[in-house]
Amino acid sequence: MPALSLPWGAMHYRIDGPENGPTVIFANSLGTDLHLWDDIVARLPGIRAVRFDKRGHGLSDLGGAVTVEGYAEDAAALIGAAGGAPVVFVGLSIGGMIGQALASMRPDLLRGLVLSNTAPKMGTAEAWAARIDTIRKGGIEAIADPVMERWFAPAFCNGPDLAPWRNMLIRSPLDGYVAACEALAGADLTANTATLRLPVLVIGGEDDGASPPDLVKAMAALIPGARLHILPQTGHIPPVEASDEMAALLQGFIAGL
Numbered sequence: 072m073p074a075l076s077l078p079w080g081a082m083h084y085r086i087d088g089p090e091n092g093p094t095v096i097f098a099n100s101l102g103t104d105l106h107l108w109d110d111i112v113a114r115l116p117g118i119r120a121v122r123f124d125k126r127g128h129g130l131s132d133l134g135g136a137v138t139v140e141g142y143a144e145d146a147a148a149l150i151g152a153a154g155g156a157p158v159v160f161v162g163l164s165i166g167g168m169i170g171q172a173l174a175s176m177r178p179d180l181l182r183g184l185v186l187s188n189t190a191p192k193m194g195t196a197e198a199w200a201a202r203i204d205t206i207r208k209g210g211i212e213a214i215a216d217p218v219m220e221r222w223f224a225p226a227f228c229n230g231p232d233l234a235p236w237r238n239m240l241i242r243s244p245l246d247g248y249v250a251a252c253e254a255l256a257g258a259d260l261t262a263n264t265a266t267l268r269l270p271v272l273v274i275g276g277e278d279d280g281a282s283p284p285d286l287v288k289a290m291a292a293l294i295p296g297a298r299l300h301i302l303p304q305t306g307h308i309p310p311v312e313a314s315d316e317m318a319a320l321l322q323g324f325i326a327g328l
């Protein structure tokens with residue numbers, strides 16, 4: 072369990088796959104840790120997969136307040152430490168916002184970008200403040216059921232495989248979750264994302280209640296040449312719910328770079 076020592080504390084990461092494979096960095100969504108990508112990494116044995124727990128999530132320290140750009144600086148430091156630049160960056164939701172910020176701040180580090188179930192701006196400051204208020208009073212459990220309905224299409228949400236992911240959410244460190252909500256409330260990457268000029272694959276989910284298809288399509292339209300794929304009967308978290316389909320999309324994108 073390696074950790075990168077950064078000014079705010081320790082950032083947990085792991086590397087899987089062959090040393091000579093293409094380096095692919097994976098960035099998680101809100102309230103998840105690097106196990107989000109287990110089924111994807113298992114399906115792509117040829118890549119060198121670098122995963123990390125962003126500040127305040129999983130086994131990483133929090134440190135204090137953070138912005139999406141701050142998370143992106145952490146990802147840049149990890150790319151420096153892990154080597155392999157320029158890398159392919161795959162980010163889901165807030166992880167995709169980290170990817171958008173990183174691609175505009177440090178285009179030299181990336182050769183391809185996958186933006187999954189994300190947008191340049193997600194939610195409103197008022198909605199994030201209300202969510203923070205709810206969980207400060209009742210814990211993350213208080214929001215878990217509606218979050219699951221945004222994360223997963225009905226068949227998965229009502230099935231036997233939901234429990235581990237619900238547990239991952241409700242066991243997230245509360246202060247880390249709140250810090251990420253505050254980062255989301257303050258982030259609008261629209262102008263930066265419109266300047267991106269690299270190969271981009273955009274993935275959405277037909278049943279995504281957190282970043283609905285129209286939001287994802289609008290982001291794709293900002294980026295010249297971006298490829299767009301909306302997965303049917305899939306919610307906000309395709310690496311869990313549609314891992315075969317998402318792995319195939321990633322495989323094709325990486326092979327074409």
Ligand SMILES: O=C(O)CCC(=O)CC(=O)O
Pocket residue numbers: 099100101102163164165166193218221222280281307
């Ligand atoms: O998943 C994210 O990173 C942020 C978007 C969101 O609000 C997801 C959720 O429904 O909790």
